[in-house]
Amino acid sequence: MDLDGPSGRPAAPAGGAQRGGSGIPGGRRKQRVSMADVARLAGVSSQTVSRVANGHPGVVGATREQVLAAMRELGYRPNSAARALRYGQFNTIGVILFNLASTGNSRTVEAIATHAAAEGYAITLIPIDVPTQDNVLGAFTRMGELAVDAVIVIIEIHLLDAGTVTLPPGVHVVVVDSDAGDRYSVVDTDQAEGARLAVRHLLDLGHRTVWHITGPETSFASQRRAEAWRQVLKEAGRPVPPPLHGDWSAESGYAAGLALAADPACTAVFASNDQMALGLLRALHEGGRAVPGDVSVVGFDDIPDAACFVPPLTTVHQDFAEVGRRCVQGVLRQIRDGGDWRPGTELVPTRLVVRESTAPPRG
């Protein structure tokens, strides 16, 4: 493939827009084609082109065909900026999130993107590398300047409350993973119920009590799971061992596991996510404690890999896709109903997936 000299611009501005096997042009004409261009070629007014483009009635067949032909020939695409300017909305939903790397977040975002696309909305991503107050505020400010009609926030909302953040009026918000249901529309997995399922399962197997490895303290999900764990134990009149603190990573689960493996009294552990459960399994294995023979382990999330841990992990299944779906539903409802919405929390149910990492205690 030959390219023109270093001075740039291919010489031929017009003519064959098609190129090679693929129709994706590597070159560009500076100016996109507008409705006026199409109108000129088709010999009609640009308004007629607009009507054809939007499928409005009142254009006779022959004219429509002519316009469509002209569109094809010129490769016309509507200019969404002009459209947005005209209509006052962008058909775009912003997503602010910390850490796309965690399984849950990326699955949620994927579901959001899919469902938003189905409704004709695009997704604009604003990642926050370090969840400091400043960064979050910065993201919100940026979001305010961006072309979005609504924002889905997948981050601890308390990071926002401490500062004064303003989104432009007309921008709606739905929050994931937060207890701010009194001020926002919140969608979340039913963390507490999931944790209760996990702990009760272990108690039902006959374990006297259940140890717990938490997630980071700043996480509401982690907080709620820990609360539910404590509550179930208390209600059952069981002793509540001191919780061990992790940070969601397998590494932190391993560190916590080293301590637990050394304690023969520990026969059942509920890890606040599957990654930490993985680390825990490793620590128990290295400590010579059989799972589930000596120690039973339950995780949270049901990541796809969990079925292939050694042994396959009993865990609480989270329906991230459903969370994403409801987020989109939520913001669209807000957009469409204007301001007539109320704050509240929607909980997505969980279910326990029993595999081979849990069993009754020995003896």
Place this chain on the structure above:
Amino acid sequence: MDLDGPSGRPAAPAGGAQRGGSGIPGGRRKQRVSMADVARLAGVSSQTVSRVANGHPGVVGATREQVLAAMRELGYRPNSAARALRYGQFNTIGVILFNLASTGNSRTVEAIATHAAAEGYAITLIPIDVPTQDNVLGAFTRMGELAVDAVIVIIEIHLLDAGTVTLPPGVHVVVVDSDAGDRYSVVDTDQAEGARLAVRHLLDLGHRTVWHITGPETSFASQRRAEAWRQVLKEAGRPVPPPLHGDWSAESGYAAGLALAADPACTAVFASNDQMALGLLRALHEGGRAVPGDVSVVGFDDIPDAACFVPPLTTVHQDFAEVGRRCVQGVLRQIRDGGDWRPGTELVPTRLVVRESTAPPRG
């Protein structure tokens, strides 16, 4: 918090825009405030407001302060649609991808989003649930209508070539994970080198040959890793065992592993990703084959969990963040240089991370 009746719209359109502790307003005024509004309040022309907003010179201090005050009072935000219309570009990069759930993709996207943000670009996500020809073409069409200046494609490009896809002129493309370096700007991990590192490591330990579990056939990454595996064995004059085929999932690695565990001749396996290596480890464990005592295992990706597998996995580290960074660099270069770029492939190096799943063969 009381809301007005079902008929909607809060009665008070003006007044306290501030609300509760957070400044994020749940309500909205239908009309965003424009430069004209700010200009009216500040008693200047809207052009002066524009100059202040963009930090242009030629505005005297007092006037500037007045305008800034008016902006603050009204909560003015520039309208990016109008800006985009004016400038003819959107400051947005589209990302087309299949499956955000895979570790590599989500990490790459995260890096893309971070670096794009640093350059003042936002990211618009177009996910493809099922990578059929139609869906990919649909995504491209949608992308054409969206407000993007460039597109990063994280998907097998051959899906595009078979059909006629047109992106509007002026939209630049960078492709990840493809061999289309003759037509596009391609950024990718150096798959072949990574695979060579893995296989050579096993041979260097003294293994006679190395088995291989591939990814899906449609994946170029998988194809290239398999080719490199075969090539290294051939160059070393070793027998090339028939490859086993997986689909990236741990489950598929487990299935392949069941076959390998039954074959006492197999002492070293290179799995095309870490998930499949995980499944393999489980199968070997269940089959009573010690790792690394009886069988050595190497993965690919170096996902964070790999360090906590049982045993910790020796694997090829991929620098997804760097891939994302270079993608952004690539599209920005294309945008800024106009059409003066050439197709080509940029490879990001890998490195072998040796942990505890590999050792010399017994005896």
Place this chain on the structure above:
DNA sequence: CTGGGTAATGTTTACGTTAACTTATGCTGC
């Protein structure tokens, strides 16, 4: 064969922003 209506198409305007140009103001230097 003409008035009233309707269907098809054209013209104008506004959306919010900003480049390019124009006007107003104050100041320097001869």
Place this chain on the structure above:
DNA sequence: GCAGCATAAGTTAACGTAAACATTACCCAG
């Protein structure tokens, strides 16, 4: 005291689209 000029501000126009309004052309009833 005024030409000449810098500086600060305002005015106009255009980006691409589509609603609202205006204009045709045509058909049919009377």
